Amino acid sequence: MNPSPLRSLEAGAPFEAVVAVRRKERRLSRQGKPFLALTLADASGSVPAVVFDEADYFATRFEVGDRVRVTGRVTERDGRASVVVTHLRPAADEVAAEDLLPRSHRDPDELWGFVLHLADEVGDPGLRATLEALTGDAALARDWRTMPCTRSGHHAYIGGLVEHTVGVASVVQALAVWHPRLDADLLLAAALVHDVGHARAFRLGATFELTDEGRLLGHLAIGHEIVADAARRAGLPALRRAELLHAIDWHHGPPPGQAPGAAGPEALALWRANALEAGVKARLEGPGPVD
Structure with a gap:
C-alpha cells in the first residue's frame, strides 16, 4: 500500500504509511494497562495515534524523530481522525527524512532572491556591509533558506524562515513609507535579520528538531550573537x-527587565510587524502557538 497523506484520512479505512514520529508517550489505561500515545507526521500534516497491544515491546523499536512504517486502522475521536496502530517497524531506509517534512508553497530560492534584493535597498553603508556579511556566508545562507520558524506554529515547514523574513520586511517597508520619520534603513535591516537565529536553532531530520544550541540558548540569543559578530566584521559603528x-x-x-516604553521606534515597529505577519500566518494555517 502506498503511503497515505495524513490530511486525507477516512474513519474506518485501513492505514499503512511511512511516517515520522513527532511525539511518543507511555501512558496507562484506567485498567492499568500500558499504551503508547503518538503523533505521526508526514509532509502533508500530522495525526494522533495509539498503540494498545504490546505497547512496551513496540516502544523499544523507535524513538521520537524516527521514520517508521505503521499499519493500523483510522478511527475518529472528538471529530478528528486518529490511528489505532496494530504494527510498526523502523523504516529509515524506505523514505528520505526530508521527504516527510512539510515545505513552503513558495520557492525558497526565489524568496532568497527577494532577501538579497531588499538588502540592496539599504542605503546605510555599515548596515549594508553587515547584511552582505550575513547573506554572503554560504552555510548560514543555506540554512536561512531551509529552516522553519517553528516546529508546530507559524511557518513550520522547510523554507518557512525565509518566507517569514520576506513577509516581515515587506510589512516594515510599508510602515516606513507611512511614517517617514522612522529610520527606514535600520528598520529594514533589522527585519531582514531578526530571526536569523533560527538558522542555527533547528536541524532537519524526519521532524524539525532543536539543535543543542537552539535548546539551550534559543533563537533570540543565537541571532544576537550572529548579527553582532557580522556587524563587528563589517565595521559597523558601535x-x-x-x-x-x-x-x-x-x-x-x-526583553527581561525592560518596560514596553523602553523600545525605540524601530524596535517597536519590528515587534508589531513580526507579530502581525506571524499571527496572520498562524491563523491561515489553523490554530497553534506563535513562537
Whole structure:
C-alpha cells in the first residue's frame, strides 16, 4: 500500500504509511494497562495515534524523530481522525527524512532572491556591509533558506524562515513609507535579520528538531550573537550596532527587565510587524502557538 497523506484520512479505512514520529508517550489505561500515545507526521500534516497491544515491546523499536512504517486502522475521536496502530517497524531506509517534512508553497530560492534584493535597498553603508556579511556566508545562507520558524506554529515547514523574513520586511517597508520619520534603513535591516537565529536553532531530520544550541540558548540569543559578530566584521559603528541589536532583541516584545516604553521606534515597529505577519500566518494555517 502506498503511503497515505495524513490530511486525507477516512474513519474506518485501513492505514499503512511511512511516517515520522513527532511525539511518543507511555501512558496507562484506567485498567492499568500500558499504551503508547503518538503523533505521526508526514509532509502533508500530522495525526494522533495509539498503540494498545504490546505497547512496551513496540516502544523499544523507535524513538521520537524516527521514520517508521505503521499499519493500523483510522478511527475518529472528538471529530478528528486518529490511528489505532496494530504494527510498526523502523523504516529509515524506505523514505528520505526530508521527504516527510512539510515545505513552503513558495520557492525558497526565489524568496532568497527577494532577501538579497531588499538588502540592496539599504542605503546605510555599515548596515549594508553587515547584511552582505550575513547573506554572503554560504552555510548560514543555506540554512536561512531551509529552516522553519517553528516546529508546530507559524511557518513550520522547510523554507518557512525565509518566507517569514520576506513577509516581515515587506510589512516594515510599508510602515516606513507611512511614517517617514522612522529610520527606514535600520528598520529594514533589522527585519531582514531578526530571526536569523533560527538558522542555527533547528536541524532537519524526519521532524524539525532543536539543535543543542537552539535548546539551550534559543533563537533570540543565537541571532544576537550572529548579527553582532557580522556587524563587528563589517565595521559597523558601535552606536549603529547597538541600535540594530536593540531592534532585533525586541522583536518578540520587551526583553527581561525592560518596560514596553523602553523600545525605540524601530524596535517597536519590528515587534508589531513580526507579530502581525506571524499571527496572520498562524491563523491561515489553523490554530497553534506563535513562537
